[in-house]
Amino acid sequence: MPALIPSYAPEYSSQELRLKIRRGEIEGSTSGLARTMQANLMVLPSVYAKDFRGLCMRNPVACPLLECLKPGDWESRLAVNSDLRTDIPAYNVWKDGELVSHRKSDVCEEWTSDHIGFLIGCSYSFETALKDAGLESICSKKNLAVPMYITNIRLNPSGVFSGSYVVSMRSYKECDIPRVREITGNYIKQHGEPIAWGWEEAACIGVRRKIEMRMVDFGDFVEIPDDEIPVFWACGVTPQVAVQKCQLKGVIMSHLPGEKLTSKEINMIYLPTSQMTADIFTEALPKLLHDTHTASLGLHLNHKVQRTNPNIQ
Amino acid sequence: MPALIPSYAPEYSSQELRLKIRRGEIEGSTSGLARTMQANLMVLPSVYAKDFRGLCMRNPVACPLLECLKPGDWESRLAVNSDLRTDIPAYNVWKDGELVSHRKSDVCEEWTSDHIGFLIGCSYSFETALKDAGLESICSKKNLAVPMYITNIRLNPSGVFSGSYVVSMRSYKECDIPRVREITGNYIKQHGEPIAWGWEEAACIGVRRKIEMRMVDFGDFVEIPDDEIPVFWACGVTPQVAVQKCQLKGVIMSHLPGEKLTSKEINMIYLPTSQMTADIFTEALPKLLHDTHTASLGLHLNHKVQRTNPNIQ
Numbered sequence: 001m002p003a004l005i006p007s008y009a010p011e012y013s014s015q016e017l018r019l020k021i022r023r024g025e026i027e028g029s030t031s032g033l034a035r036t037m038q039a040n041l042m043v044l045p046s047v048y049a050k051d052f053r054g055l056c057m058r059n060p061v062a063c064p065l066l067e068c069l070k071p072g073d074w075e076s077r078l079a080v081n082s083d084l085r086t087d088i089p090a091y092n093v094w095k096d097g098e099l100v101s102h103r104k105s106d107v108c109e110e111w112t113s114d115h116i117g118f119l120i121g122c123s124y125s126f127e128t129a130l131k132d133a134g135l136e137s138i139c140s141k142k143n144l145a146v147p148m149y150i151t152n153i154r155l156n157p158s159g160v161f162s163g164s165y166v167v168s169m170r171s172y173k174e175c176d177i178p179r180v181r182e183i184t185g186n187y188i189k190q191h192g193e194p195i196a197w198g199w200e201e202a203a204c205i206g207v208r209r210k211i212e213m214r215m216v217d218f219g220d221f222v223e224i225p226d227d228e229i230p231v232f233w234a235c236g237v238t239p240q241v242a243v244q245k246c247q248l249k250g251v252i253m254s255h256l257p258g259e260k261l262t263s264k265e266i267n268m269i270y271l272p273t274s275q276m277t278a279d280i281f282t283e284a285l286p287k288l289l290h291d292t293h294t295a296s297l298g299l300h301l302n303h304k305v306q307r308t309n310p311n312i313q
Numbered sequence: 314m315p316a317l318i319p320s321y322a323p324e325y326s327s328q329e330l331r332l333k334i335r336r337g338e339i340e341g342s343t344s345g346l347a348r349t350m351q352a353n354l355m356v357l358p359s360v361y362a363k364d365f366r367g368l369c370m371r372n373p374v375a376c377p378l379l380e381c382l383k384p385g386d387w388e389s390r391l392a393v394n395s396d397l398r399t400d401i402p403a404y405n406v407w408k409d410g411e412l413v414s415h416r417k418s419d420v421c422e423e424w425t426s427d428h429i430g431f432l433i434g435c436s437y438s439f440e441t442a443l444k445d446a447g448l449e450s451i452c453s454k455k456n457l458a459v460p461m462y463i464t465n466i467r468l469n470p471s472g473v474f475s476g477s478y479v480v481s482m483r484s485y486k487e488c489d490i491p492r493v494r495e496i497t498g499n500y501i502k503q504h505g506e507p508i509a510w511g512w513e514e515a516a517c518i519g520v521r522r523k524i525e526m527r528m529v530d531f532g533d534f535v536e537i538p539d540d541e542i543p544v545f546w547a548c549g550v551t552p553q554v555a556v557q558k559c560q561l562k563g564v565i566m567s568h569l570p571g572e573k574l575t576s577k578e579i580n581m582i583y584l585p586t587s588q589m590t591a592d593i594f595t596e597a598l599p600k601l602l603h604d605t606h607t608a609s610l611g612l613h614l615n616h617k618v619q620r621t622n623p624n625i626q
Contacts, residue, residue: 054498058374058505061469154466154518156374156508156547159498185367185472192371195469205467234469 024105039066039076040120040236041084042243043107043253046071049116051159055242056120058156062165062238064121064189072113085111088255097247107253115253121189122236123168129183137170139222146170148218148235152206153195155242163242166217167195167207167232171224174198180231197231205232337418352379352389353433353549354397355556356420356566359384362429364472368555369433371469375478375551377434377502385426398424401568410560420566428566434502435549436481442496450483452535459483461531461548465519466508468555476555479530480508480520480545484537487511493544510544518545 044052049068056065067078074084086106093101093110127140139146146168153165172180177197185193202208211230214221218237224230240254357365362381369378380391387397399419406414406423414423440453452459459481466478485493490510498506515521524543527534531550537543553567 054505057501060373061371154508157506159494159506181472188370192367193470193472195467 039078040122040239041088041253041255042118042120042239043084043111043115044118044243044248045250045252046114046116047250048160048248051161052118052239052243054158055155055161055239056118058158059238061191061195062155062234063236063242064191065118066121066189067117067119069117069119071116072111074111074117076117076119078119084117090255092254094244094248094252096249110251110253112251115251120236120239121191123187123190123233125190126184126187129187130180133179133183135172135176135180135183138225139170139220142222144222145219147216147220147222148237149207149210149232150217150241151232155238160246160248161242163238163245165195165205166235166237166241167205168219168235169207169211169222169230169232171222171228172197172231173228177229177231184233191234191236194231194233198229202230202232207232352391353435353552354401354566354568355431355433355552356397356424356428357431357556357561358563358565359427359429360563361473361561364474365431365552365556367471368468368474368552369431371471372551374504374508375468375547376549376555377504378431379434379502380430380432382430382432384429385424387424387430389430389432391432397430403568405567407557407561407565409562423564423566425564428564433549433552434504436500436503436546438503439497439500442500443493446492446496448485448489448493448496451538452483452533455535457535458532460529460533460535461550462520462523462545463530463554464545468551473559473561474555476551476558478508478518479548479550479554480518481532481548482520482524482535482543482545484535484541485510485544486541490542490544497546504547504549507544507546511542515543515545520545 042052049071053065053068056063067076069076069084074082076082076084079087085108090103090105091101091107092099093104093107127137130136131140137146138144148166148168151165151167153167155161155163155165181193184191196202196205199208202211210216211224214223243252243254355365362384366378366381369376380389382389382397387395389395389397392400398421403416403418404414404420405412406417406420440450443449444453450459451457461479461481464478464480466480468474468476468478494506497504509515509518512521515524523529524537527536556565556567
């Protein structure tokens with residue numbers, strides 16, 4: 001279940017908030033704590049940077065890259081005086097594919113001169129635009145995390161990285177779909193317009209059965225009213241799944257989902273508490289679970305090619 | 314079957330070649346006529362420009378946008394003194410979704426101040442790089458057009474446009490896949506590295522049965538040797554299929570496939586004659602045929618949504 005921030009939670013400026021986090025005065029989710037756009041963080045050894053950048057460039061809807069820092073740099077150009085090693089309340093750290101630190105408060109020791117930070121867009125913001133248009137989603141109304149599903153839609157592979165889209169799901173009346181598409185289509189760096197909608201397309205992308213069984217891959221299950229249909233957006237969880245799947249060598253860091261970098265320079269949009277995705281991805285996905293997911297979706301690795309070059313999945 | 318240009322065909326500078334085409338001195342395929350990169354042309358009424366640009370931005374591997382001209386402009390910034398209305402040997406013109414002119418020598422009358430031209434990258438160039446690395450494809454060796462298949466891989470929709478990837482297929486030994494990926498991965502604006510390879514993935518993307526039945530959707534069928542596997546790249550035919558599918562209102566123009574704009578400013582790479590894709594897409598795809606393709610691939614339109622807004626497919 002998602003953590004809830006009290007409605008009287010103070011709103012800080014981005015810089016105030018980052019400073020408070022750095023001093024250890026704030027722990028937990030940043031959702032709702034600043035009237036800003038937030039960003040997902042992924043930090044990789046430089047040897048994987050070209051491939052990861054390629055993954056984002058080749059899949060900009062699922063992995064919208066906001067910034068790629070220089071090797072060893074930890075100050076984002078999008079956030080003045082930021083320190084990406086300390087300004088996120090909690091980090092996850094993987095070593096050689098295994099989760100070695102969970103909810104770490106900083107990564108000063110882990111972040112070497114060889115590490116490269118990537119900031120990736122986050123879709124929280126269009127909930128407000130939808131709400132302003134009278135199209136607030138049920139999960140927003142109910143303060144639930146948005147339901148997320150691993151689909152069978154292939155990512156364009158890039159070097160060591162491959163995988164499939166993760167989508168977030170909301171439901172709408174069919175007559176509202178054109179407006180929903182138009183409104184969210186403006187959020188180019190936050191996944192943009194939906195990539196599929198309707199029950200037939202839910203089946204096409206491999207998630208209909210899960211919805212009918214009231215299951216989710218991540219987030220909270222939300223019932224779809226009889227007069228509404230499911231609508232699917234690409235989700236920022238996609239690159240995390242792709243990276244975790246690849247069992248990379250060396251030290252990998254990311255924000256703990258829900259606890260992100262705030263940056264007033266990107267945009268000024270209120271993030272409702274209801275949209276936090278905490279309590280998902282707090283463990284690395286076991287290989288068996290991942291394989292079960294992909295197999296059930298009809299996706300298969302080419303193991304012969306893997307044997308030829310273990311880096312290629 | 315593809316047209317063949319004699320091996321003694323003269324090589325012109327890009328500007329010379331465009332001038333000769335403009336004067337009507339050259340007809341037919343431009344393939345092999347200049348040591349340059351070539352580009353696909355799509356010209357749409359301005360009302361569709363935002364959606365088409367979005368289609369390219371959201372699907373850069375299948376639809377790599379090189380340039381979007383200003384309304385009414387016909388000189389590409391990528392090709393000095395070019396006139397996109399006359400500098401391509403042959404054009405196709407559609408009106409309200411129907412092909413009204415085939416192999417037209419210029420589109421001066423059709424190109425109004427409301428039309429917007431788009432130049433899209435073309436994958437011919439990496440054949441030479443593969444050949445230089447000792448990895449020439451069979452279709453290149455045999456002077457055949459590359460076989461192309463409509464897959465079940467979804468495009469990220471953008472406004473009125475949706476559809477699925479078209480892929481070109483070549484075959485390689487498994488041990489050569491890493492080098493093939495690396496070499497073609499450098500051609501970022503020409504579809505980059507392959508998006509799938511191997512027989513299992515051929516089944517996943519919905520084309521294995523067609524290959525086994527020695528069928529193609531476009532191009533020439535090429536036999537895959539027993540010790541090789543199929544390798545698939547995103548193909549520049551993708552945006553043409555997406556546009557033709559949508560039955561747009563007004564006048565649409567495109568180059569006749571194989572007869573493209575040459576531009577020395579983009580790159581300086583020799584284009585082998587064997588890679589031309591002439592004689593495909595010379596007719597608009599009938600709706601029935603398109604629907605048969607999509608249905609056989611497991612893709613279904615949401616007709617309820619279509620009724621709500623006929624522009625959304």
